Amino acid sequence: MITKTLYSKNESLHFALIEIKEKLDNILPNFDFLIFSFHPRYDYNDINYFVNKVFSTNKWVGFHAVDSFVNDEIVEGVSVLALKYEKDASIDVFAIEDISDKDSLEKTASYLNSNQDKLHIVIAGLCNEKFGFFVENLSDLLAYSPVKNIVGGLSSGYRRNGEVLTFQFLDGKIIKNGFIILTFDKVDFDIGMSLGFKPYGITYEIKKAEGYKLFSVDEGKNFSYIVQNILKDIENPVVEYLWYIPINILDDEDGYVATLRAIKDTHKDYVEFFGPVKVGQKFKFSFGEKNDILNEDLKTALKVKENVKYPDFILNFSCMARQYVLEDKQSEENKIYINTLNAPLLGFFTFGEIGPDKFFKKLKFYNETSLIVGIKER
């Protein structure tokens, strides 16, 4: 597969797409598929029209991201990965327009169960903070194990005119409360999960939780009080500081770190996360900083390299909170991936990541991780 990554930071969507098309005409004019990332500042109603007009194809998908990664560049604009098959590889697109539809879960599970030998890239919207639960319920319906072929992330965006702009786009459609799955056939691939936060201390048990909100732990202790205490002695504390200490939720059966949750906000009686928290779950606090995270990124890239050797391209789903913790080294993460795997990279700031757990037992909804996949045409 020949792959090229391009971007434009032009303020006009139309001109940004023209700029990309002109560059692409010189390096890969006969592409087979395009994967776009759009900054939410562009009017989403124009996206379908201009992509079709400029590229004259329906072989594309797109999604919102406040920042995208094009190799080691961080882009606030339009980014694209263009692919051209050299052998028999192909990409299919499966879409659920609204996850609140009754049969959306069963339809997705049935699709994944009947395509077990393929790679699935999931790109979803925030879905009114329901997608984390959707992933966990979907995991229960998967009829195969280990789960090593599903990875993805939640689009990142912001609220405008009452809408949270974390949408997906495909020919003729704007998906506002659902997701797309890009299914790659006849490819070799490997998924890597980079955490990088070290767990500290003794385990807490969740006593009261609802959705993404955690009220109390252990003997009914107010969790918000504990969290506020961790911010004491800091002048003008902001919630972003808590991104240094995501909680590590432990696997129910085997006790290993199953997933991370980053704090979205604190209230008097509860703490709100970027993902589901459930009564009975056990967790530890963790702490990480840029060098720990980058070390883990390197280990992850080396593991993917061992399995895929020379990928045609890399996708990186990296949490916005993680990028905050990386501080001035945000582009280092992608440099590590590119230099280790010697391939072009497209990625984006996510509001949550989707991937297998450490031992591939289940599909997980993550926060504050970087999930990568190296893909090579078979």
Added chain:
Amino acid sequence: MREEIKLTILKNLLEEVTKKYDYFISQKESMLEKTYQMAITDSLTGLYNRYFFTDRLHYEIHRSLRENLRFYLIMFDLDNFKPINDKYGHLKGDETLKNVAEIIKNNFRSYDIVARLGGDEFVVLAFLDKNDIKQRLENILQEIEKIFPEENLSISYGYLKLPDDLRDILEKNLNNKEENVKIVISEVDNIMYENKRKRKGLL
């Protein structure tokens, strides 16, 4: 700036972790203490149980021989308790045993070891002189006879001064805990029953 914030967060996190660790340890200790208390306590009366008593008796025998100390082993057995159980039921019987336990306990000091051996048998290790003990036993008898006068509830007792009363045997079996404890309990039991027989006509 960020470095300072990170250090403060880490310091606060470690404080929280330490606090939780301390709490965890204290919970464990309190659970262990609870478990230990349960293991040495007679669940009905709250007095020490046979397990604790025999262990302590052996210890005190050993200590008295080594340090040339004296203590009294007193055994009690209720008289006319069975009719209370039969006529009024086991709940009343249990209540009576609790009252008796309370009376015996209140007539000794906190240093003395008061235990229920089982059934209506009670024992005390008392670190007092003979006159003092006699006075306390008299008080106990009077108080117990007030609990259930209609059934003539009373109490018999016997005591040994240790190690003097059994010095030769105890020294011979110094390292045989079970044997010494068995001999001592059997001996005080005989004394108590001898007294009970003597009082039988009165009762």
